[in-house]
Amino acid sequence: MPLTQRKKGAEADKAASDKAASSEEKIVQDGSEDEDRKKKESPAGKKKKKERGGEKGKWSCLDSCCWFVGCVCTVWWLLLFLYNAMPSSFPQYVTEAITGPLPDPPGVKLKKEGLTAKHPVVFVPGIVTGGLELWEGHECAEGLFRKRLWGGTFGEAYKRPLCWVEHMSLDNETGLDPPGIRLRPVTGLVAADYFMPGYFVWAVLIANLARIGYEEKTMYMAAYDWRLSFQNTEVRDQTLSRIKSHIEMMVATNGGKKAVVIPHSMGVLYFLHFMKWVEAPAPMGGGGGPDWCSKHIKAIMNIGGPFLGVPKAVSGLFSAEAKDIAVARAIAPGFLGNDIFRVQTLQRVMKMSRTWDSTMSMIPKGGETIWGGLDWSPEEGYLPSKRRQIMNDSQVSSESGTNSSSSRARVNYGRIISFGKDAAESPSSEIEMIDFRDAVKGRNLANTTCRDVWTEYHDMGIEGIRAVAEHRVYTAETVLDLLQFVAPKMMARGSAHFSYGIADDLDDPKYEHYKYWSNPLETKLPSASDIEIFSMYGVGIPTERAYIYKMSPSAECFIPFQIDTSFEGEDEDSCLKDGVFTVEGDETVPVLSAGFMCAKGWRGKTRFNPSGIRTYVREYDHAPPANLLEGRGTQSGSHVDVMGNFALIEDIIRVAAGATGEDLGGDQVYSDIFKWSEKINLAL
Amino acid sequence: MGSVLRLRKLCYVEPVKFQSFESIKNAGKQQQQQQQQQRQEERTVSEVENAVQKNGRDDDEDTKKKEEGKKKMKEWRCIDSCCWVIGCLCTVWWLLVFLYYSLPAALPGFQPPESPGARLGREGVRALHPVVLVPGISTGGLELWEGKPCTEGLFRKRLWGGSFTEILKRPLCWLEHLSLDNETGLDPPGIRVRAVPGLVAADYFAPGYFVWAVLIQNLAKIGYEEKNMHMAAYDWRLSFQNTETRDQALSRLKSTIELMYLTNGRKKVVVVPHSMGVLYFLHFLKWVELPPPMGGGGGPGWCATHIKAIMNIGPPFLGVPKAVSNILSSEAKDVAVIRSMDPGVLDSEILGLQTLEHAMRVARTWDSIISLVPKGGETIWGDLDWSPEEGHGCSLAKRRTLQSSGNNKNSNHTNGKRTFSAMKDLAKYGRIISFGKEASYIPSSQLPSVDLKELLLGKPSTISNSTCQEVWTEYNELSRESIRDVADNKVYTSQTLLDLLRFVAPKMMKRAEAHFSHGIADDLNDPKYNHYKYWSNPLEMRLPGAPDMEIYCLYGVGIPTERSYVYKMSPTGKCKSIPFRIDSMAEGYEDSCLKGGVYFVDGDESVPVLSSGFMCARGWRGKTRFNPSGATTYVREYQHRPPASLLDGRGSASGAHVDIMGNVAFIEDVLRVAAGATGEEIGGDRIYSDIMRMSERINIQL
Numbered sequence A: 001m002p003l004t005q006r007k008k009g010a011e012a013d014k015a016a017s018d019k020a021a022s023s024e025e026k027i028v029q030d031g032s033e034d035e036d037r038k039k040k041e042s043p044a045g046k047k048k049k050k051e052r053g054g055e056k057g058k059w060s061c062l063d064s065c066c067w068f069v070g071c072v073c074t075v076w077w078l079l080l081f082l083y084n085a086m087p088s089s090f091p092q093y094v095t096e097a098i099t100g101p102l103p104d105p106p107g108v109k110l111k112k113e114g115l116t117a118k119h120p121v122v123f124v125p126g127i128v129t130g131g132l133e134l135w136e137g138h139e140c141a142e143g144l145f146r147k148r149l150w151g152g153t154f155g156e157a158y159k160r161p162l163c164w165v166e167h168m169s170l171d172n173e174t175g176l177d178p179p180g181i182r183l184r185p186v187t188g189l190v191a192a193d194y195f196m197p198g199y200f201v202w203a204v205l206i207a208n209l210a211r212i213g214y215e216e217k218t219m220y221m222a223a224y225d226w227r228l229s230f231q232n233t234e235v236r237d238q239t240l241s242r243i244k245s246h247i248e249m250m251v252a253t254n255g256g257k258k259a260v261v262i263p264h265s266m267g268v269l270y271f272l273h274f275m276k277w278v279e280a281p282a283p284m285g286g287g288g289g290p291d292w293c294s295k296h297i298k299a300i301m302n303i304g305g306p307f308l309g310v311p312k313a314v315s316g317l318f319s320a321e322a323k324d325i326a327v328a329r330a331i332a333p334g335f336l337g338n339d340i341f342r343v344q345t346l347q348r349v350m351k352m353s354r355t356w357d358s359t360m361s362m363i364p365k366g367g368e369t370i371w372g373g374l375d376w377s378p379e380e381g382y383l384p385s386k387r388r389q390i391m392n393d394s395q396v397s398s399e400s401g402t403n404s405s406s407s408r409a410r411v412n413y414g415r416i417i418s419f420g421k422d423a424a425e426s427p428s429s430e431i432e433m434i435d436f437r438d439a440v441k442g443r444n445l446a447n448t449t450c451r452d453v454w455t456e457y458h459d460m461g462i463e464g465i466r467a468v469a470e471h472r473v474y475t476a477e478t479v480l481d482l483l484q485f486v487a488p489k490m491m492a493r494g495s496a497h498f499s500y501g502i503a504d505d506l507d508d509p510k511y512e513h514y515k516y517w518s519n520p521l522e523t524k525l526p527s528a529s530d531i532e533i534f535s536m537y538g539v540g541i542p543t544e545r546a547y548i549y550k551m552s553p554s555a556e557c558f559i560p561f562q563i564d565t566s567f568e569g570e571d572e573d574s575c576l577k578d579g580v581f582t583v584e585g586d587e588t589v590p591v592l593s594a595g596f597m598c599a600k601g602w603r604g605k606t607r608f609n610p611s612g613i614r615t616y617v618r619e620y621d622h623a624p625p626a627n628l629l630e631g632r633g634t635q636s637g638s639h640v641d642v643m644g645n646f647a648l649i650e651d652i653i654r655v656a657a658g659a660t661g662e663d664l665g666g667d668q669v670y671s672d673i674f675k676w677s678e679k680i681n682l683a684l
Numbered sequence B: 001m002g003s004v005l006r007l008r009k010l011c012y013v014e015p016v017k018f019q020s021f022e023s024i025k026n027a028g029k030q031q032q033q034q035q036q037q038q039r040q041e042e043r044t045v046s047e048v049e050n051a052v053q054k055n056g057r058d059d060d061e062d063t064k065k066k067e068e069g070k071k072k073m074k075e076w077r078c079i080d081s082c083c084w085v086i087g088c089l090c091t092v093w094w095l096l097v098f099l100y101y102s103l104p105a106a107l108p109g110f111q112p113p114e115s116p117g118a119r120l121g122r123e124g125v126r127a128l129h130p131v132v133l134v135p136g137i138s139t140g141g142l143e144l145w146e147g148k149p150c151t152e153g154l155f156r157k158r159l160w161g162g163s164f165t166e167i168l169k170r171p172l173c174w175l176e177h178l179s180l181d182n183e184t185g186l187d188p189p190g191i192r193v194r195a196v197p198g199l200v201a202a203d204y205f206a207p208g209y210f211v212w213a214v215l216i217q218n219l220a221k222i223g224y225e226e227k228n229m230h231m232a233a234y235d236w237r238l239s240f241q242n243t244e245t246r247d248q249a250l251s252r253l254k255s256t257i258e259l260m261y262l263t264n265g266r267k268k269v270v271v272v273p274h275s276m277g278v279l280y281f282l283h284f285l286k287w288v289e290l291p292p293p294m295g296g297g298g299g300p301g302w303c304a305t306h307i308k309a310i311m312n313i314g315p316p317f318l319g320v321p322k323a324v325s326n327i328l329s330s331e332a333k334d335v336a337v338i339r340s341m342d343p344g345v346l347d348s349e350i351l352g353l354q355t356l357e358h359a360m361r362v363a364r365t366w367d368s369i370i371s372l373v374p375k376g377g378e379t380i381w382g383d384l385d386w387s388p389e390e391g392h393g394c395s396l397a398k399r400r401t402l403q404s405s406g407n408n409k410n411s412n413h414t415n416g417k418r419t420f421s422a423m424k425d426l427a428k429y430g431r432i433i434s435f436g437k438e439a440s441y442i443p444s445s446q447l448p449s450v451d452l453k454e455l456l457l458g459k460p461s462t463i464s465n466s467t468c469q470e471v472w473t474e475y476n477e478l479s480r481e482s483i484r485d486v487a488d489n490k491v492y493t494s495q496t497l498l499d500l501l502r503f504v505a506p507k508m509m510k511r512a513e514a515h516f517s518h519g520i521a522d523d524l525n526d527p528k529y530n531h532y533k534y535w536s537n538p539l540e541m542r543l544p545g546a547p548d549m550e551i552y553c554l555y556g557v558g559i560p561t562e563r564s565y566v567y568k569m570s571p572t573g574k575c576k577s578i579p580f581r582i583d584s585m586a587e588g589y590e591d592s593c594l595k596g597g598v599y600f601v602d603g604d605e606s607v608p609v610l611s612s613g614f615m616c617a618r619g620w621r622g623k624t625r626f627n628p629s630g631a632t633t634y635v636r637e638y639q640h641r642p643p644a645s646l647l648d649g650r651g652s653a654s655g656a657h658v659d660i661m662g663n664v665a666f667i668e669d670v671l672r673v674a675a676g677a678t679g680e681e682i683g684g685d686r687i688y689s690d691i692m693r694m695s696e697r698i699n700i701q702l
Helices: A002-030 A033-057 A061-085 A090-099 A106-112 A155-159 A161-168 A203-211 A230-237 A239-253 A266-279 A292-296 A311-319 A326-331 A339-353 A357-362 A367-371 A384-393 A397-401 A421-425 A448-453 A461-470 A476-486 A488-495 A591-601 A646-656 A673-679 B002-046 B052-102 B116-123 B165-169 B171-178 B213-221 B240-247 B249-263 B276-289 B302-306 B321-329 B336-341 B349-363 B367-372 B377-381 B394-403 B408-424 B452-457 B466-471 B480-488 B494-504 B506-513 B609-619 B664-674 B691-697
Strands: A121-124 A132-136 A148-150 A182-185 A194-196 A219-221 A259-263 A297-303 A417-419 A532-539 A541-551 A561-563 A580-585 A614-621 B131-134 B142-146 B158-160 B192-195 B204-206 B229-231 B269-273 B307-313 B433-435 B550-557 B559-569 B580-582 B598-603 B632-639
Touching (some): A061 B052, A106 A203, A106 A646, A121 A266, A148 A161, A155 A161, A161 A339, A203 B142, A219 A239, A230 A357, A239 A266, A239 A292, A239 B249, A259 A646, A266 A297, A297 A646, A311 A357, A311 A417, A311 A561, A357 A488, A367 A591, A417 A421, A461 A541, A461 A561, A476 A488, A532 A591, A580 A591, A591 A673, A614 A646, B116 B213, B116 B664, B131 B249, B131 B276, B158 B171, B165 B171, B229 B249, B240 B249, B240 B276, B249 B302, B276 B302, B276 B307, B276 B367, B302 B307, B307 B664, B321 B494, B321 B580, B377 B494, B377 B609, B480 B494, B480 B559, B480 B580, B494 B506, B550 B598, B550 B664, B609 B632, B632 B664
Parallel strands (some): A121 A219, A121 A259, A259 A297, A297 A532, B131 B269, B433 B559, B550 B632
Antiparallel strands (some): A132 A148, A132 A182, A541 A580, B559 B580
């Protein structure tokens, strides 16, 4: 508007001056006297000009700053206004214009096929993805009542980091609330639909389920405090009782239709625990009776389930380096790992996360039988490049094992932690391992200046640290001893709640204790032959499997070990990168952990699955998002983003609407999971 | 400060430099111009043939250009200064925001009063009984689960509650989605709007406007958290039984109470319903004990085992007159919330053209409003010549508010005497709706006697007006004559009122009367009272057999509350399809209770004392036929006091319908009961109003 006005104004002026000019012409015709007068006048005009110039001069630094800010603001408001006025389907139009029409989201597509909501659905979120809010805090948390400390914008983590860390930590002895602090899980679907604004976790799945008629009465988010050990969620919050009651209620109010349970990540283990708990008799269990599961559960659709643990958990506990799941990594890529901030941040993070019992539920289970010994591992011979070729052929992967006789040096994945590259590669006979367990823990490193970021490493002393490094190589079994050594308090807490072995005799009455309930290798599945168990996970992303460590440059307040990022593989195709050996997986959970139970451990009637519950392995091959507009991808296979994978959502919706695993097409396998499972020598 | 000064100095010094520099430049320019002129002169000398005219024109053009340049600069500067101003504003604003955020949460020097929760926590009051909160009408959030294309992107966003931005963005779409089906009272096809679950459902109605938040916060201070505190959110637009039919809300509530009872060491539950939630919970009490097809099948002892106390806040047990005016002309807002949200927007004459019709059309699809229509007929609310509140002096009530702080009991006593002296101007509250001010006070013998029943039978043909159809209300189906007939009847009591509503809104009443009843039971043993439509009417239901259960009536008093209305016919406009409106010109004398066409009595701004107090004060007191097991009842009134200062927010001693939830005394009562105290321990009855006297006057068989 001002533009046009100005134009008009200018035109008017022009017209006026033209008139003036013509009149002046007349005057000039009349005589030259006027001209002289004009010349006299002109200096005065110039003076005026000078004054104006002076005014203009005041247009100084501050003014132009203001001017600039004003411009920016106005433009910003304008854009904001345009953005808000824009129809919300606009981005979609743009995408369609660029890439052609998008496929319908699975919910819409299946609705057209006539699917409607049938079975109630229960979501079990994983570690880290659920929100936590404050119910009681110290003074520094004033005004944060019922505000999210975890999830949401994380504003408080930046505003008052120390206060935040203090409130997020649990008690180091009990693994429960520290005195005066009550941090509780957010309840309802909002607990984990978005982890933070714009970063979906369950939201896409929820939206698609809603399309075929689901709503809050048929969907339930079993939110729990993911920092606690599983049994403690019942002790403190009665979470397991709530889930039981809620499932019972949903089944009752939906005409006796059994529930479809969809656990994700650590939620998989949590729900394993729940199934044992609910049928166990009352003081320790929920007293639901031996047929509770068969009465209330139709299917368990595990998404990215770390059944046998994840190696990441080890490095996370050991040196706080690998972020325990992809989410945190996505938020702060490199921020935590950054050398500048490392001085205190990592220690604090370690101190905080070591009070969380739940992280210990994900330490690799099954020891060397599953994860491989010093010289052997189920995944050996895995070549990332080879798989890519197979993908190009897009053929079934079953025969891919034939030409895998590789000429390269095999990777010893069984050595989960090794100190130095030579320790990771040389044959086991050449490695000299000095037992660290007898090493004396000196207290000479205890330094009062570091006390505020105290970690258990300070109790170890130089001797202890050296002893750890001199052992050179740790397998899944000895890693437990290692953790026991470096973090005795944490492991004391943790081993009261979790167990990592393989049961010899499942009828042993000791397995009635809750610490075994979340380990699939030490529990029996409930006797419910109608249940179907799905293992759904992404494949095609290199996933951390083993680490090469080094000792940190000895500074007193450092964590004494760190991943030796200087080690790289010989060529592009190598599995070694930045000191980490990778295998096939979904970026967080290796295929072995996610798939083994459904591919072999529970397949058919085994001792872990006495009633012969049917199991299905559904893999989703990772394809990065085609363009920016696609967001995090509709074919992603990574640990969290797989929840936006259209194929996975379609599977879930079909099962929720009543389909069985056979209807879906049974197994869908891209990786070598069956071959690897075969190699594992486990009595079934 | 020093730095600011320095900065300013810099900025003032610099221009001077600039000036000097500029002047030098200007000087240079001058020289150039002079040179040019000289050259021009030379040219004129050389080109003698050319006339002086041309030279002059050249000169003119020169100056013109200069002028234009100047103008441009001027205009530029206009925009510049605009930008400059905006920039300044922005910067200052940011600065203030930054300062605001960097401020410590509590200002030094200003000590906020200690919250009752913190105080009781220090006294050792700890969480004991699980607490269930039942929100009232319109305070609970509603979110979208499925909608028409116009709601693209609003999936699981709040349509009701929150910031209400969608009303402004797409008002028609919004109205369409909030409406229910006119026939069934359930979802219209293709639309699913559902109640927000959890504590967030009604902690804040809109950002900054608390409903339950203060109470929740105080409960948390003594140890409550989500595991022993539950918000029984339900879709408040539906009739109570329909919340079970569609959402199984009652089953969920039952299951949650059972779960909380079990997981909290078999401690009974304290239920805190507010406003319409009170009626909802009454309905629940009956539902839960009755056998399955219609009820919840909890068995006859369910309430006795699971419920310790029901602490009704601002309970509209016997309905509210506001509901009538709302249905009739959608004029009085059904609860105070909306009024405080947008004062005057709905009333405004300019926007009134369509807004009111739309609001009426939407609100009339909500069955729940019918649950708030006055119950008990003329026995409770008074007839043409009599009402239990008569003799109530409005000015006195106000005066009492002022002096109430100190000697409450004494003043109460003297007031009783004085109210009788003010009897000369008796407001006839029984006439809930009268057409014309005159009709509201003349003796009943002078009123025209038109039989409404007859009127109802002679159903007129419709005068459907196609241009107005988009904002269709049932009034469009009424002819002018019948509207005049309605107005000619002059006066309606709470009994004839129902006939009136049936006449003007037949469809709505047909739907709703299958779900609600407004009478008084003669014989409660009649098996018909097992039907769910009677469950939310305290005069047609028995309390469950739970002698240990305590029932509290907690409400504010001291605020003038709408009790009856003076109506007039609207000026006839084509699309003004609401033919009646409150005659806001009707004013009483100075001390009168008539103001703006509305007669006021004592209450909490929404619910008159009579409705909120009667059941606890008389209907259920002792062993009556409505309360066969003799559950104890307590009346706890909270005298309204406006907020002392701005910092007080909505007042820590407010008695208003919603604001009472921030009343310190009220919160303390709830906390103490939740922590195990009985009604006797918190002081039994606490009465400021005339409720006892009014209740005595009501002639009801108990």
